[in-house]
Amino acid sequence: PRPRVAVPRDEDLAPLSPGGRAAFAAAVKQLEAAGVTTAVVDVSPLLAAARLLYDGALVAERYAAVGEFVADHRSAVDPTVARIILAAGRLPAHALAADQERLDRYRVHAYSLLSDYDALLLPTTTGHPDIAEVLADPVGLNSRMGTYTNFVNLLDMAAVAVPAGEADGSPFGVSVITRAFEDQPAIDIAALFTGEQAPHPLPDGGIGLAVFGAHLTGQPLNHQLTDTGARYAGEVTTAASYRLTALRTTPPKPGLVRVGPEAGAAIAGERWLLSPGALGRFLAALPAPMSLGRVELDDGSWVLGFQCDPHAAADGTDITEHGGWRAYLEATSA
Structure with missing residues (x-):
């Protein structure tokens, strides 16, 4: 930034x-x-x-x-x-x-x-x-x-x-x-x-990482991505198979849990590109109960993304109805 x-x-x-x-x-x-x-x-x-x-x-x-x-x-x-x-x-x-x-x-x-x-x-x-x-x-x-x-x-x-x-x-x-x-x-x-937007990443590489909470642009942990040289690659939405929970952490962050289409909803997030080395450093510093795993997007593709231990998510507050972390923060601050 x-x-x-x-x-x-x-x-x-x-x-x-x-x-x-x-x-x-x-x-x-x-x-x-x-x-x-x-x-x-x-x-x-x-x-x-x-x-x-x-x-x-x-x-x-x-x-x-x-x-x-x-x-x-x-x-x-x-x-x-x-x-x-x-x-x-x-x-x-x-x-x-x-x-x-x-x-x-x-x-x-x-x-x-x-x-x-x-x-x-x-x-x-x-x-x-x-x-x-x-x-x-x-x-x-x-x-x-x-x-x-x-x-x-x-x-x-x-x-x-x-x-x-x-x-x-x-x-x-x-x-x-x-x-x-x-x-x-x-x-x-x-x-x-040049006064123009930088061209598409050259080479078109990097590993995509989907984030849904405190690592979003403008949120308190976003610097953990930008400090590694990660590049913003656009907004994403999950398949309608997930629940989102507000965890009791500092700073506040949500947990994403896959539950299947019969009980889930689509959750908004962002996709970032990281080098393999940066992703390794990022993962090594990731605190519990967060983890990285495959997340299904609404277009049917799967990307690496944030997930949460279901047991830890059960102790939080379900905020799925808001459709995303930003919408939840806006609703609770109004």
């Missing part, structure tokens, strides 16, 4: 022109206006990791992949590419091992950095050089252009680049960067720059 996004310090933006820094500041304000909470963090270790792509021994992987081919077809290969790859063949093994160890430390730092945030916002690149400028300094310019992106693949992270205005007469963009497999939060946050 309110994404938390990390942004770099002023000194981390030194590679940008004044116009680029102003455009980035405007992008941060645009996010904040859309309801995002931002906080400044030190991203210098990530920028150091990015430099390993060109300045370190990791380029030895390129020699291992195509070095022999380049050596045998030197005239058919771009001179700059050939020079980089052939030079990598002379790197000592200990240098590669040392850079791989550095990369491991940077990866731990990156995940620790994002532990309190949903994403990191950075400029996508440092500028837009023309062809003549690239030909004059191909390695240096490419390295500078990748200042804020080269670490993403190296640290096994995910990112979405999105336009965010102009700087110095050219397009300006930002990247929303997340941990691996958290592409969807990056897509959701990037969509805030």
